Amino acid sequence: MATSQHxxxxxxxxxxLVAANRILAREGxxxxxxxxxxxxxxxxxxxxxxxxxxxxxxxxxxxxxxALDGEPFGDDRRTAYVExxxxxxxxxxxxxxxxxxxxxxxxxxxxxxxxxxxxxxxHMSSFLGRDVPVFEIRDTGGDAxxxxxxxxxxxxxxxxxLGDATVALMxxxxxxxxxxxxxxVVFRAIYTExxxxxxxxxxxxxxxxxxxxxxxxxxASMTTNAGVLTRAWELWRAAALGKSG
Ligand SMILES: [Zn+2]
Numbered sequence: 001m002a003t004s005q006h007x008x009x010x011x012x013x014x015x016x017l018v019a020a021n022r023i024l025a026r027e028g029x030x031x032x033x034x035x036x037x038x039x040x041x042x043x044x045x046x047x048x049x050x051x052x053x054x055x056x057x058x059x060x061x062x063x064x065x066x067a068l069d070g071e072p073f074g075d076d077r078r079t080a081y082v083e084x085x086x087x088x089x090x091x092x093x094x095x096x097x098x099x100x101x102x103x104x105x106x107x108x109x110x111x112x113x114x115x116x117x118x119x120x121x122x123h124m125s126s127f128l129g130r131d132v133p134v135f136e137i138r139d140t141g142g143d144a145x146x147x148x149x150x151x152x153x154x155x156x157x158x159x160x161x162l163g164d165a166t167v168a169l170m171x172x173x174x175x176x177x178x179x180x181x182x183x184x185v186v187f188r189a190i191y192t193e194x195x196x197x198x199x200x201x202x203x204x205x206x207x208x209x210x211x212x213x214x215x216x217x218x219x220a221s222m223t224t225n226a227g228v229l230t231r232a233w234e235l236w237r238a239a240a241l242g243k244s245g
Pocket of ligand 1: 173
């Protein structure tokens with residue numbers, strides 16, 4: 001068990017993490033399962049994640065602190081998510097990542113189990129890039145796992161698969177989305193799911209032929225979206241916390 005030697009997290013960051021949980025539930029990215037975490041604002045080796053519970057019910061008192069070995073700090077004995085090693089190993093491997101979403105959002109599942117490649121079909125998902133990696137758990141865990149990231153070893157393999165991408169699909173399971181902040185990771189998780197739905201529709205309508213964003217269009221759109229991210233975040237946050245009037 002890790003010993004706590006850092007300052008408490010900024011209460012505003014904890015509030016945002018609660019909001020992120022509620023938003024992702026409202027938007028259909030997570031249901032009873034899935035989770036979102038954020039790196040501590042002043043201790044890079046610490047991250048915040050709710051105790052094991054449905055994201056739509058998370059409140060401030062449910063937020064726990066974890067070290068990068070995936071274990072909780074101090075004498076916190078509440079039940080933690082089995083798959084917390086997704087978060088711990090991504091934070092360990094990728095210093096620029098400050099927020100992580102893991103979900104089983106349904107429209108992405110077909111892209112993890114077929115040869116169809118998830119690609120940006122419109123400007124809202126320009127962050128997807130050209131090659132969304134697919135994590136194959138059999139390469140590390142063999143062919144009889146329960147598909148869950150139950151160990152640091154599996155989490156580290158997933159982080160390697162993600163590399164510098166923003167999204168990795170997890171074959172037969174779900175996906176992981178990363179960002180530099182909670183608003184960014186929530187935006188990406190919502191629009192990754194939307195892109196998958198629209199891409200599946202377009203594949204059927206267009207008999208398999210789609211005009212995707214070019215690399216140049218994707219790059220320009222990412223810059224534009226970064227500037228307007230807070231507009232969507234404020235709307236989602238107000239609705240999720242019941243402050244939409
Ligand atoms: Zn999972």
